Amino acid sequence: MDVLTRLAAIEDIKQLKARYFRGADTKDKGLFRSVFAEDATADYRGSENNPRTGSSIDHNQSPTQSLIVGADEITDAVFRALAPLVTVHHGCMPEITILDDHRASGIWPMVDRIQPAYAASFTEGIGWGHYHETYEKIGGEWKIKTLRLTRLRVEVR
Amino acid sequence: MDVLTRLAAIEDIKQLKARYFRGADTKDKGLFRSVFAEDATADYRGSENNPRTGSSIDHNQSPTQSLIVGADEITDAVFRALAPLVTVHHGCMPEITILDDHRASGIWPMVDRIQPAYAASFTEGIGWGHYHETYEKIGGEWKIKTLRLTRLRVEVR
Amino acid sequence: MDVLTRLAAIEDIKQLKARYFRGADTKDKGLFRSVFAEDATADYRGSENNPRTGSSIDHNQSPTQSLIVGADEITDAVFRALAPLVTVHHGCMPEITILDDHRASGIWPMVDRIQPAYAASFTEGIGWGHYHETYEKIGGEWKIKTLRLTRLRVEVR
Numbered sequence: 001m002d003v004l005t006r007l008a009a010i011e012d013i014k015q016l017k018a019r020y021f022r023g024a025d026t027k028d029k030g031l032f033r034s035v036f037a038e039d040a041t042a043d044y045r046g047s048e049n050n051p052r053t054g055s056s057i058d059h060n061q062s063p064t065q066s067l068i069v070g071a072d073e074i075t076d077a078v079f080r081a082l083a084p085l086v087t088v089h090h091g092c093m094p095e096i097t098i099l100d101d102h103r104a105s106g107i108w109p110m111v112d113r114i115q116p117a118y119a120a121s122f123t124e125g126i127g128w129g130h131y132h133e134t135y136e137k138i139g140g141e142w143k144i145k146t147l148r149l150t151r152l153r154v155e156v157r
Numbered sequence: 158m159d160v161l162t163r164l165a166a167i168e169d170i171k172q173l174k175a176r177y178f179r180g181a182d183t184k185d186k187g188l189f190r191s192v193f194a195e196d197a198t199a200d201y202r203g204s205e206n207n208p209r210t211g212s213s214i215d216h217n218q219s220p221t222q223s224l225i226v227g228a229d230e231i232t233d234a235v236f237r238a239l240a241p242l243v244t245v246h247h248g249c250m251p252e253i254t255i256l257d258d259h260r261a262s263g264i265w266p267m268v269d270r271i272q273p274a275y276a277a278s279f280t281e282g283i284g285w286g287h288y289h290e291t292y293e294k295i296g297g298e299w300k301i302k303t304l305r306l307t308r309l310r311v312e313v314r
Numbered sequence: 315m316d317v318l319t320r321l322a323a324i325e326d327i328k329q330l331k332a333r334y335f336r337g338a339d340t341k342d343k344g345l346f347r348s349v350f351a352e353d354a355t356a357d358y359r360g361s362e363n364n365p366r367t368g369s370s371i372d373h374n375q376s377p378t379q380s381l382i383v384g385a386d387e388i389t390d391a392v393f394r395a396l397a398p399l400v401t402v403h404h405g406c407m408p409e410i411t412i413l414d415d416h417r418a419s420g421i422w423p424m425v426d427r428i429q430p431a432y433a434a435s436f437t438e439g440i441g442w443g444h445y446h447e448t449y450e451k452i453g454g455e456w457k458i459k460t461l462r463l464t465r466l467r468v469e470v471r
Contacts, residue, residue: 003322018250088285090249092404093332128402165317175407245442247406
């Protein structure tokens, strides 16, 4: 692949992930849905647990119980969890590798902050970690094909 | 527009916004001033208020009271507010759209943290949200033409 | 230098620094080591001190006592300090300047969070600031040649 095509694909995938974050945090369900391939999978399992202490963000309807398959299913599960929460998700400088014209992978450092909008058993949950993702170019547009979230640290206050 | 010109413009605008942040946080007034078009506007209205609870960062001489017009006026208003504060502004992966050779727009996820350098009615203010901006290429250099800050969440401690 | 070569070098350096952060936080010593030129220098002096108040993150075997020379020496010093810590290092949008085919410089806004894995005199240290770096292209790969960390603010809790 030539350098220009590779750089354009990297920038496209950066903006794809930026829409994922903005869709979640501004509660724009259509925007969030649009970033996924139809057969995408999302693996948030364990992401509510602090890897060192085991302390956990205990909130209802968490999408962290099982592997989620399908763009609609991911969107529904995430938005059920988001409904009672104010969230901020930030992604930092990624390592994106373009494998060929239609496939890519990426690792994203991240932090997310969730805050219950109503009385709850916690006042804030903060998680730091990495998204490990693959991407597919479908109909001229890059989409998230697989997503897995790992944690460095989780704090519940 | 060809792909290479578009990617170069996106990188230029990323570095433009990086100078905005660094100018503010290192108190480099000339650097901060240099990122704006002469007739730039900045709209920080409401950015001191938590969108959900209405709690507010109450500090003097806030630039959040009205739309600010002009690069000098923006710089003066922001630096009056910054003077008694230690600040950290971080911007994350942006969605930048190049509209033509001279116009662009961008959305930036952000967090800012302000801390009074002297005794005050609060110890820290943290705001999370998005910058919504437009850019203009003037004399070969991209500049911020309009800036508007919206919030997801504001905490005052 | 042509625009395409410059943009490719900037992306390479962004991913180089992403590996620096990921190597440190996932405790991948080989990955961390690989980002440095053999004769690299790292200057973390003063980075444990709050520039305004002088309060300090007091942890053993800090790599902040002197200028460190050599890729192995930097890696050993940093990993001695990291061993008893859970860390999260995030870098934001950088200002990277490509000077010629083999030399570049960059300024990176950053935040790092350190947390003792065992009982200690503090529960968390957070530092915000900038990395000031130079890069060299050696054997076709960009490496960190010099690194210096300055602080806007340090909090110890």
